[in-house]
Amino acid sequence: MALRVEDHDAQRSRPEYEAALLDDLDWLGFAPDVFPTAAFRAGRCDGRQSDRLRLYEDAAAKLSARGLVYGCACSRQDLGDASRYPGTCRDRGIAPGPGVVWRLRLAPGDETFDDWLMGPQAQNPASQCGDVVIRDRLGNWSYQFVASVDDFLQGVTLVIRGRDLLDSTGRQIAIARLLGRTTPASFAHHGLIMKSPTQKLSKSDGDTGVRDLRAAGWSPDRVSAEALRGCPLDWGR
Helix, strand or coil, rough: CEEEEEEEECCCCCHHHHHHHHHHHHHHCCCCCCCHHHHHHHCCCEEHHHHHHHHHHHHHHHHHHHCCEEECCHHHHHCCCCCCCCCCCCCCCCCCCCCEEEEEECCCCCCCCCCCCEEEEECHHHCCCCCCCCCCECCEECCCHHHHHHHCCCCCCCCEEEEEHCCCHHHHHHHHHHCCCCCCEEEEECCCCCCEEEHHHHHHHHCCCCCHHHCCCHHHHHHHHHHHCCCCCCCCC
């Protein structure tokens, strides 16, 4: 198991958030095989995305040299509520650079994979979202891009995550292929701990975190047991 701190969004990430995450993992007794918490506390660490910016720049440069990356000047207001980018700037010749969104050209077609928990899947990223954003106008690399680069370069072969990210999988497989990955990772998307049938738990909504449970007297074993009970992995599917 590798620990990754996904702090690619410079405007939203804070050192104290990382410190709290490391403290929680230590208290729960989770010891990563790769990039242990001590490695992050020691300084620069390849498990921290903000320490890997040069790798993302290099990956984007290789894609750009093949004509796969272009600049997009569309604002959120221009796009409205559209979930799929219509390709407005695809052929406008805007160079990727400061102040514009960088988009990666995606060819139409299905990405198929057999999710360990959800079964066979087929997704068409070009139809789902259109050309995917890899960097925003503020210079932040997107989750879809950095996750694909890191999984490829760090040799990640199995990704276990929540079902809320299932729709991202086809996009990341497509991005990884364009980066040169010949064999995609395997994926297992598990259920989420929900506070209502339609709303997942979220600290941004004021829901209780590990630190709050610890302060309330919960033990690490109790936290882990409750998480497993509320979020079954369904490995027998």
